[in-house]
Amino acid sequence: MIWSGMSAASSTPSARARWSARARLVAARDELRELPGDLPSGYHRDFQLLKAPLFRAHDSMAAMLALWPRLIAGLQPDEPCLRAAASDPKLRATERVLTEVQAGTPFRDAYRAESRAAEHR
Numbered sequence: 001m002i003w004s005g006m007s008a009a010s011s012t013p014s015a016r017a018r019w020s021a022r023a024r025l026v027a028a029r030d031e032l033r034e035l036p037g038d039l040p041s042g043y044h045r046d047f048q049l050l051k052a053p054l055f056r057a058h059d060s061m062a063a064m065l066a067l068w069p070r071l072i073a074g075l076q077p078d079e080p081c082l083r084a085a086a087s088d089p090k091l092r093a094t095e096r097v098l099t100e101v102q103a104g105t106p107f108r109d110a111y112r113a114e115s116r117a118a119e120h121r
Contacts, residue, residue, distance in 0.1 A: 021060070028057045089121050 031053040085091075093114050100110035 025057070025060055028053045028060070032057065090118055093118055 032050065035049055035053075097107070097110045097114045100113070101107050105113075
């Protein structure tokens with residue numbers, strides 16, 4: 001999430017620290033993504049270049065893991081929403097197709113029939 005409407009220069013010190021930490025993580029991620037594409041085929045010694053950004057990312061994630069217990073403890077499931085999602089008939093479409101296949105219906109026919117039935121639900 002981008003800090004909505006907040007610039008790093010005009011925010012509080014803690015918000016600037018969060019912004020800076022996020023920017024460092026995004027930069028490390030991008031560095032890790034781009035490096036393998038620039039390596040010549042078959043020359044693995046250049047993978048040494050991955051060590052620094054990889055260890056920086058590891059250290060950042062290790063620090064963030066300490067926050068997970070507090071985050072998890074604060075989660076509140078939205079039971080009505082979960083029940084509504086679980087009762088959606090489309091959720092069991094694959095199960096119905098596989099039941100038909102086990103009964104001898106060719107997969108393609110079972111899939112098409114379920115697809116047509118799902119359009120009318």
